Amino acid sequence: MAGRSSGRTPGGRTLYDKLWDAHVVADMGEGAALLYIDRHLVHEVTSPQAFDGLRLNGRKPWRLAANLAVADHNVPTTRRDSGIADPTSRAQVDALDSNCAEFGITEFRMSDPRQGIVHVIGPEQGATLPGMTVVCGDSHTSTHGAFGALAFGIGTSEVEHALATQTLVQKKARNMRVTVRGAVGPGITAKDIVLAVIGRIGTAGGTGCAIEFAGEAIAALSMEGRMTVCNMAIEAGARAGLIAVDATTVDYVKGRPFAPSGADWERAVAAWNELHSDADARFDREVEVDAASIKPQVTWGTSPEMVAPVDGRVPDPAAEADAVKRQGLERALTYMGLRPNMPIDEIAIDKVFIGSCTNSRIEDLRAAAGVVAGKRIAANVKLAMVVPGSGLVKRQAEQEGLDRVFRAAGFEWREPGCSMCLGMNADRLSPGERCASTSNRNFEGRQGQGGRTHLVSPAMAAAAAIAGRFVDVRSV
Amino acid sequence: MQPFTVVTGLVAALDRANVDTDAIIPKQYLKSIKRTGFGPFLFDDWRYLDPGDLDIDPATRRANPDFVLNQPRYRGASILLARENFGCGSSREHAVWALADYGFRAVIAPGFADIFFNNSFKNGFLPIVLAPDEVDALFREAGAADYRLTLDLPAQTVTTPSGRVLRFDIDPFRKDCLVRGLDEIGLTLQQADAIRAYEARRRAEAPWLFA
Numbered sequence: 001m002a003g004r005s006s007g008r009t010p011g012g013r014t015l016y017d018k019l020w021d022a023h024v025v026a027d028m029g030e031g032a033a034l035l036y037i038d039r040h041l042v043h044e045v046t047s048p049q050a051f052d053g054l055r056l057n058g059r060k061p062w063r064l065a066a067n068l069a070v071a072d073h074n075v076p077t078t079r080r081d082s083g084i085a086d087p088t089s090r091a092q093v094d095a096l097d098s099n100c101a102e103f104g105i106t107e108f109r110m111s112d113p114r115q116g117i118v119h120v121i122g123p124e125q126g127a128t129l130p131g132m133t134v135v136c137g138d139s140h141t142s143t144h145g146a147f148g149a150l151a152f153g154i155g156t157s158e159v160e161h162a163l164a165t166q167t168l169v170q171k172k173a174r175n176m177r178v179t180v181r182g183a184v185g186p187g188i189t190a191k192d193i194v195l196a197v198i199g200r201i202g203t204a205g206g207t208g209c210a211i212e213f214a215g216e217a218i219a220a221l222s223m224e225g226r227m228t229v230c231n232m233a234i235e236a237g238a239r240a241g242l243i244a245v246d247a248t249t250v251d252y253v254k255g256r257p258f259a260p261s262g263a264d265w266e267r268a269v270a271a272w273n274e275l276h277s278d279a280d281a282r283f284d285r286e287v288e289v290d291a292a293s294i295k296p297q298v299t300w301g302t303s304p305e306m307v308a309p310v311d312g313r314v315p316d317p318a319a320e321a322d323a324v325k326r327q328g329l330e331r332a333l334t335y336m337g338l339r340p341n342m343p344i345d346e347i348a349i350d351k352v353f354i355g356s357c358t359n360s361r362i363e364d365l366r367a368a369a370g371v372v373a374g375k376r377i378a379a380n381v382k383l384a385m386v387v388p389g390s391g392l393v394k395r396q397a398e399q400e401g402l403d404r405v406f407r408a409a410g411f412e413w414r415e416p417g418c419s420m421c422l423g424m425n426a427d428r429l430s431p432g433e434r435c436a437s438t439s440n441r442n443f444e445g446r447q448g449q450g451g452r453t454h455l456v457s458p459a460m461a462a463a464a465a466i467a468g469r470f471v472d473v474r475s476v
Numbered sequence: 477m478q479p480f481t482v483v484t485g486l487v488a489a490l491d492r493a494n495v496d497t498d499a500i501i502p503k504q505y506l507k508s509i510k511r512t513g514f515g516p517f518l519f520d521d522w523r524y525l526d527p528g529d530l531d532i533d534p535a536t537r538r539a540n541p542d543f544v545l546n547q548p549r550y551r552g553a554s555i556l557l558a559r560e561n562f563g564c565g566s567s568r569e570h571a572v573w574a575l576a577d578y579g580f581r582a583v584i585a586p587g588f589a590d591i592f593f594n595n596s597f598k599n600g601f602l603p604i605v606l607a608p609d610e611v612d613a614l615f616r617e618a619g620a621a622d623y624r625l626t627l628d629l630p631a632q633t634v635t636t637p638s639g640r641v642l643r644f645d646i647d648p649f650r651k652d653c654l655v656r657g658l659d660e661i662g663l664t665l666q667q668a669d670a671i672r673a674y675e676a677r678r679r680a681e682a683p684w685l686f687a
Contacts, residue, residue, distance in 0.1 A: 025674045026667055032649055034667060036674055038685050046568065048509035059661070062671070065686070074507065088507040088530055095509050132685065139567040139591055153591055155569035156511075157598035157660075165664045167671055171647060173590075203494060204561040207590060237564065239590045260684035268684050303494050324559060328493055422566075424503045443498045443565060445521045 012280030014175045015242050016210040019150035019275075023133050031172045038132040039149075040162045042069035042105065043118045044096035045424070046137030050160035051099040061103055062166035068127050069100050069107040072117045073424045077387050077414035080110060089425060116390020116416040119143040119357035123227065124390055126256025130245045130272040135162055140357045140440065142233040146226035147253070148245035148275035150210075153234065173239065174284040176209035177277075180217035182291040187474040189367065190225030191359060191438070191457035193217060193289075194232040195297035199307040201287060206238030209285065212277060213243050217291035223252040224363040231358045232440055235304040244276035298344050298470050299442045299455040301332035306442070308344055310460070310472045316340035335444055336452050337432065345470050347454070348380060351435040352411075352465040353447070354458055355387030356421035359438035362396050364458040368438075369402040371462035371473060377410035378468025385412040385427070387419040411465070423448045436464040478600035479657030483581045484626040485554030489618040490544055495558060496565035497592060501574040504529050514570055515577030519545060555625055557614055558585040562603075563592025572599045582627055584634065586611045597650045600657065602629060604644045629655055 009017040026034040047069075054060065061067060074089035084090040093110065100107035108115045114125065119140050122128040134144040134151035137159040144151035158168055178197055198205070211233050218229065226243050233241025243249075250269055253259050260268045295309035308314070317329035317340060333340065338347065354360070354368050365388065377384045386406050388394035394416055397403055403413045420427040421439035429435055429451025438461050442453040456464065463473040505517045508530055516534040523545060525538040539546045545553070556575065562585040563571060572595045575583070582602040596603045604627065606614070617623060617636065626635040629651065634642040653660055679686050 026670050028649060030648055032647065034664065034670070036671070036678070045506050049511045049569075052509075052511075053661075057661070063675075063686075086507075092507050092509060129684070131682070137567060137569075139565065141567075153567040155567055155572070155591060155595035155598065157569060157595065161661050161664065164661050165668075165671065166675075167664055167667075169649070169660065169664065203564055204587060204589070207561070207587060234591075237561065237589060258687070260687065264684045264687075268682070271682060303496075324491075324493055327491075331492075422498075422503050424506065441496075441498070441565060443496045445502055446498050449502070449521055449527050 012278035012282065014277040014281040014283060015148060015212055015244055015275060016150065016173070016175055016240070017281070019131065019133070020172055022131070023150070025167055028169065033170060033172065034167045035133060035170045037135050037162050037166055037168060038066065039122070039127060039134045040067045041118045041122050041134065041136035041141070042067055042159070043073060043136070043138060044071040044092045045073045046156050047099065047159055048092065048095045049156045050163060051103065053160040054103070054163060059164045061105065061163045064104050066166060067105045067163070068122070069096060069105050070115055070118050070121055071096050071110055073418045073422065075110055075417040076425055077417050077419045077427055080415055086426065113391040113395065116393065117357045117360060117418055119231065120360060120389030120393065123147065123223070124256070124392055126253055126259030129253060129259065130249055130275050135168065139234045140231050142239065142241045143227050143231040143357055145230040145233065145241040146223060146243050147249055148243065148272065150240060152239040173210045174208055175212070175282070176206055176238070176285040177212045177214055177283045178287045178289065179215040180213065180289045180291050181215050182217060183220065184217050184291045184294055187459065188294050188296065189457040189459060190221050190228035192294050192297045193291070194229045195299065195304065195307050195455065196294045197289060198232065198236045198304050199297070200289065201236055203235060203303050203305045204237040206233060206236040209238050210240040210242055211236065211238040213241060215291070218243060219246065222363055223248060224361040227361065228358055232304070235440055245272045296457065296460050296473055298460065300336065300338060300344065302335055302442055302444050303332070304440070304442060304455060306332055310344050310470055312344055314338045314340060314342040314344065345472065348434070348469040349436045349454070349464055350380070350382050350433045351429060352381060352384035352461050353387070353420045353435055353437040353439065354385070354461050355389070355419050356439035357389065357418070358440045359458050360387060360389030360393065362393050364438065365393070365397045365402050368458040368462035369405040371459050371476065372409040372411070372466060373405050375409055375466045377465045380468040381465055383412065384410060384465045385414055385420070387414045388416050390416050420447050422446060436461045436470065477598070477657045477659065480581065480600050480602050480629050480654045482626065482628045483554065484624055485581065486550065486552055487555045487557050487618050487623050487625055488545055488550040488553035489557040489615055491559065491615060493559040494561045494564055497563055497568050497571040498565055500563070500571040501568065506568060506570055511573055512577060514574035515579065518574040518578045519543065549621060552579070554579055554581045555627065556580050556583045557611070557618055558583055560585065560587045562588050564589035567591045569595045572596050572601050576601050584611065584614065597654055598660065600654065602627065602654065604634065606634065606642055606644060610642055
């Protein structure tokens with residue numbers, strides 16, 4: 001039962017249905033299919049064992065041009081001319097270099113100006129295109145769904161499978177739509193929207209689903225903002241986030257190095273204009289959020305769903321009736337060193353991290369620079385750092401003078417990489433340190449053992465750097 | 477891949493919801509380029525009182541006596557009992573490798589994060605979803621000494637020491653691969669002609685995807 005006809009979803013189709021149907025190589029029954037993979041992004045952490053598997057079995061990559069590799073997790077964000085000091089980090093980056101050279105895979109090496117976070121460089125290069133299936137051994141692959149692409153994170157066994165066969169065996173997910181109605185207020189960003197959504201539906205709210213983000217507030221976002229929203233779909237439990245293609249999408253893609261041109265461009269745009277849910281498409285679950293009600297968000301706990309508006313308070317576990325949830329709250333407050341009912345804007349911080357695949361693009365840096373311009377970081381802030389998402393983002397920011405704005409305010413201006421989002425390189429929190437971070441996960445130990453992470457937007461992180469505690473960016 | 481048919485084993489109960497993959501295996505161990513050797517670092521931040529790294533011998537570290545897996549009664553456990561949304565967060569397959577390397581063959585929970593769930597099946601490791609009230613009951617019973625369950629994958633059942641039988645669902649393809657220990661890549665390559673036919677058709681309608 002190979003072919004598209006066997007896989008076509010009946011009736012009005014969602015964007016996810018359309019993307020799924022277009023990539024079915026073989027229907028495997030029970031809602032499963034062999035799906036074709038158009039783009040495979042590769043980084044150094046989740047690929048070495050997959051390349052070993054290919055070697056052990058005498059296999060080769062199925063279609064070399066589908067792959068693009070970059071080292072991002074282990075790279076230093078300080079000076080790079082002397083290489084990577086940590087021998088285990090160096091060995092992992094060296095392994096990616098040698099694997100890509102051996103198998104013939106295109107790689108942006110650490111010295112390449114195009115190097116950066118895999119989820120920043122894919123779209124930046126036009127390697128991520130509407131209508132594609134995009135996979136990477138990284139859960140934040142959901143980012144690329146902002147382009148109307150079916151993009152999801154995979155484990156290392158699936159990295160090997162994608163390399164060897166250009167396909168993956170997948171079970172079709174359920175369709176969920178989150179509609180953000182109306183317009184957000186001034187100072188409210190994509191990060192606030194997605195944190196508010198996660199606060200509403202929970203970190204398992206999208207499990208088993210592909211979430212399409214829709215509504216006026218989503219349509220009004222730039223591509224950078226849309227990537228921020230889809231990036232954190234995984235934090236709501238959904239492997240894939242999706243946003244319909246529109247003029248914003250097409251304008252962003254046009255002219256990028258890997259994007260089609262000439263007659264192919266016209267054909268591609270015509271095809272991409274179909275990449276939206278039909279008016280009569282059926283969703284298994286619908287959630288609506290009123291954009292105007294969203295305030296700047298700050299997480300206070302050890303899961304992204306533990307979030308509150310900046311004018312809110314840390315919750316009181318005593319008010320929670322469910323025993324498992326109460327213990328979870330108590331544990332989170334103990335780990336975070338916070339008191340029940342404490343106002344969010346009384347939480348003082350030690351460090352500020354602006355970066356990660358969630359918020360390290362040019363628009364994020366502009367927003368943060370706008371807040372810190374002409375000011376200085378507070379005396380209690382030990383370190384404030386900006387880590388651009390790619391070498392090209394860094395270059396553009398420098399051309400706009402943003403690096404000088406950040407440096408003048410007391411920030412460090414670093415080289416691109418994943419950095420302190422997870423601290424696989426040298427950038428991490430010490431035990432007990434509290435960080436305002438534009439990243440995506442506030443799990444225990446995520447930014448360093450014993451470190452305390454509060455997730456916020458770039459503008460909110462910048463405002464916290466200046467005030468030394470969380471403040472409502474709308475009032476500064 | 478190690479086949480999974482029937483496993484009878486000691487149950488360790490980890491009574492926490494939303495156990496994320498950063499907790500299962502912290503970042504510093506992801507620098508290893510091997511698939512094995514992660515067992516001593518499973519739940520590292522909870523299991524030890526002092527910080528660890530790849531080049532620190534776990535035997536020299538201070539175990540946290542309050543962490544469940546450090547209790548002598550759970551030594552040799554091969555079945556982990558967990559709460560909702562187990563394995564959320566990062567896609568790192570190292571989380572499954574660490575659980576398997578430690579000696580676990582299966583996790584029972586009311587729900588799993590999708591990527592972790594998917595990764596499990598590639599490693600002869602069985603994630604079993606049971607209803608929340610069934611999991612609650614197992615948590616209550618698992619307080620007993622030497623509490624063992626029998627997991628029968630072909631029959632799709634969990635049997636308690638008292639003889640109570642709980643059924644679980646599993647996708648037939650995944651079950652077949654697990655029971656027979658099949659190499660999924662080898663299976664897919666049997667469909668090489670279908671993949672090439674898809675590529676030929678797709679190349680004609682969307683050539684920019686193959687540039």
